[in-house]
Amino acid sequence: MYHATTGTAVVIVMLVTPLLMTLIMLLVWHCHWILVLIFIGLSLAVECTYISAVLFKVDQGGWVPLVIAAAFLVIMYVWHYGTVKRYEFEMHSKVSMAWILGLGPSLGLVRVPGIGLVYTELASGVPHIFSHFITNLPAIRSVVVFVCVKYLPVYMVSEEERFLVERMGPKNFHMFRCVARYGYKDLHKKRCRNSQENCH
Structure with a gap:
């Protein structure tokens, strides 16, 4: 056998x-x-x-x-x-930026000091889970970062191209998107610590 x-x-x-x-x-x-x-x-x-x-x-x-x-x-x-x-x-359920802008700079909530990370699969737009946070939480962090991890069909991604950080909405909203890109041989941890200095 x-x-x-x-x-x-x-x-x-x-x-x-x-x-x-x-x-x-x-x-x-x-x-x-x-x-x-x-x-x-x-x-x-x-x-x-x-x-x-x-x-x-x-x-x-x-x-x-x-x-x-x-x-x-x-x-x-x-x-x-x-x-x-x-x-x-x-x-299909992502939130439009127009809806976010209608909430105002405070997003209709109390903004407390700190950085809030929201993981999402989307590399564009605002995920539906964020609207759930806004409607159910009494407060939210003063800086909000939407973190998206993407795996590319390449061997490695250089450190200079690893993180793509962009501002979302007006400056006083303090909302950012961080797209972390990895190749199939990269060793990584699913976080955006190295780019947090760009989110202030």
Whole structure:
């Protein structure tokens, strides 16, 4: 059973590798489509031989990695679906700046000293949760920073381009947006401490 389980996992990985290599040839190296077809044909010819041999071992334990992979696939799909739906909700329910301006410089609340951080997925506009704060809290910080963390499809983002800070509304509102950008190899903590000096 052990050999059947590991054999199925290894063959699946071997099948995924040339498929990903095909994407690199097309999108990164910009190879001619004929060369890509030749590569796919040779790769699949070899891989299909291995797969046909492994299929006979599925009932002897080879089903284990398939079940595990299916479980992780379902989890990742549900997580992705929930993330997309949450972002769509924030996009459709965000508050207009005209409504914020109508509240006045104090935003209709008592402004107490300090910096209030509001996390949001939006890189533009005012999130709906902020209107919830205004209608349910008796006071709010004198400086409000909307923090948005974005992951870019790049290796690393330089420190000079890490944080994008912009003012929201008039100067006396003391409202800012901080967009923190990270690459897939960046080590980070989800905070905007390094740019808080720009928010005064």
